[in-house]
């Protein structure tokens with residue numbers, strides 16, 4: 134498969150990565166680029182047919198990577214490169230078993246996703262869905278200003294004597310970038326549950342937490358049980374990887390432990406939050422509101438979905454990293470991961486597959 138032997142490296146790409154990025158793969162004599170030609174998610178059959186003999190696949194979150202696809206690609210495959218930080222759509226055990234690397238795109242999207250976490254916390258807390266809808270529907274004239282009309286739950290501490298606690302499920306790069314944005318809002322404490330249900334040894338210590346507290350200028354940063362994240366937080370950010378280990382980690386029991394004034398934000402994967410439980414608890418006023426960038430079963434979330442119907446549940450169609458700047462960086466990293474694999478070089482960013 135090397136260009137030295139005269140043949141080209143076949144790289145299959147399931148979406149056009151745009152004019153800034155495609156030249157990384159297009160402008161090379163040693164690459165046989167096979168690109169899904171349409172501006173929509175790649176057809177499974179096309180991918181299965183075209184993967185054969187590929188040395189690398191550049192895929193999106195909408196492309197499932199499993200034994201079927203890896204069998205179709207065959208033994209030439211060195212890497213799958215996903216244009217995402219999440220890898221719930223990839224069977225990592227199958228990759229590890231076959232010695233196929235997984236390229237992914239952390240870091241470059243951290244700031245964009247942290248931005249949207251704050252945006253969701255504000256929008257959900259301040260009743261933006263209900264109130265902006267009545268404006269667009271021409272109903273504002275029916276409401277004259279009154280002292281407590283449309284009041285929401287305030288993200289920022291209303292004065293310096295009030296404590297605010299941020300809670301995180303998953304405490305990686307995006308969580309820390311979100312926490313740093315909350316400091317100017319007057320947040321004083323942080324509690325987190327890292328990799329809930331994980332069997333891996335904890336990667337943090339009380340000393341590390343205290344140094345983080347110092348770094349952020351908070352009174353405390355504390356690793357706690359999931360239940361305490363629910364109980365203590367004014368806003369809970371779900372930012373852990375998807376997959377069986379974290380499935381429905383936010384269930385009815387978790388939601389019932391949250392403060393009635395608290396807001397839930399999910400910018401990770403829909404599968405971490407039990408949608409039916411969330412709709413029920415919102416309906417009954419168990420928590421104040423929810424801001425979701427991801428929902429179980431997406432994109433099949435129709436207007437009659439129980440969460441869509443909840444006035445205090447604000448939903449975005451998975452756009453956490455969707456800024457022009459960030460998507461170009463993600464696409465570029467995905468292309469460079471695939472190219473490096475094809476050239477037999479270390480991937481700029483590979484997920485450790487542990488065996």
Ligand SMILES: O=CC(=O)O
Nearest residue numbers: 216217218219454
């Ligand atoms: O959700 C988006 C990603 O995983 O990059």
